[in-house]
Amino acid sequence: MIPIGDRIRSYSKPIINYWLIGINIAIFLWELKLEFSGELGYFINNWGVIPAQMSGAITNALFFNPAAWIVVIWRSISLILGMFLHGSFSQILGNMLFLWVFGKTLENILGHRSYLGFYLAAGIITGVTQIIADPNLTVPLIGANGAIAAILGAYIMKFSQTKIDTILPLLIVYIPIEVPAFVYLFWWFMQQSFYGIGSLNIPPSGVNSSNMFYWSQVVGLFIGAAFMRLKR
Template sequence: MIPIGDNIFLFAHKKPYITYVLIGISIGLFLWELKLELGNGLGNELGYTINHLGLIPAGITNAIAAAISGNSAAWVAVIMSSTGIFTGMFLHSSFAQILGNLLFLWVFGNTLEKIIGHCQFLLIYLTGGILTGLLQVLVEPNLTVPLIGGNGAIASILGAYIFKFPKVKIDSVLPLLVVFIPVQIPAFYYLFWWFIQQFFYGIGSLNIPPSGANQFSIAYWMHGIGLLFGAGYMRICKKR
């Protein structure tokens, strides 16, 4: 199921600039990843980059343990390793992952940003991504495989959208072999479809040595918490 757009035309004159910027950054960095992968044909440059800019839970927990044990210099390592929680949000490990994430960001983020404004939209996106990153570290602190992608941040946007417009029909395309059937799907349906499509994000994976990225572990599925964060944030705003 491929979402195309919705039928909400409120604030049509507004431009979702933050959505444009986030999509542009993600595409630009993915093209850079492709260049690194093709640099020597082995993906070594790409592997080095992902392992330094991605989120590696074990790197953070080991640095924290060393710092707590009395090694004051280790606090620098804590800061450096923790930056992956932020930088990892803008990197992707496969064609399927970036296409799926940016499609969801465009369809659901486009309208949501126009309704709640640029600042709140960016706040939900970044906070959702950072929150899910922290949870990934807490849930699987010994994981040595880098976790990358904006899944958690985009899940937050999806959760906020569905809370705001649960009954809105999403224009979608149902691919059946070589036939594409246009259909309209209630927005809340994509709450479930988001989890299903995570299984397909390995399609077109980049060569990221030594151990790849985004291992399907308990930590990886912490992205789903972003849905609850987005919905919870909108509920708080509604009460206010």
């Protein structure tokens, strides 16, 4: 199923959503350039969320060297930048499609600043969840999946029965249908298994290999649902 839009009237342009999509795509194009030059592995391993590095820096700062808090603060930047990095064509396309369809409506009801704050906070919290759940993981975790999951959770809490205009590919025929928004709650997790398609070459050990990377998106869904519940 490919979501293409909803029928909810917008009263302002989703400027933040446009910028988020544009930044994600621009950085992915930069990743392609780095892959071609052989520098992508270095870039991702420096700016992706690596739980072992973060947990090690925090332990060092708490018990051995207070000056190591500088390293903690520096590594914390990856919680934000890592949200804008993607490891495959299928991951960037899937995330940006869901962001386009569900994010623009959410921005319309939250307002530009609140929507941006919500997006970034959801991504950071899911990143912290991944670090706590698997503190010894040495593989980078990247992608906007946590933030997109939160957007989906908030959207479904607010518009669970809204019909989503959807295209159903059937061989070479594309059938337009309408699907209730809550159906995409299940489809979001099903499509995660396809995010390895079109993977970039990221040495030495790839990205997002932890099962917690996918389960942490449940946290994102709950963040979005809880946030929208409190907004009522």
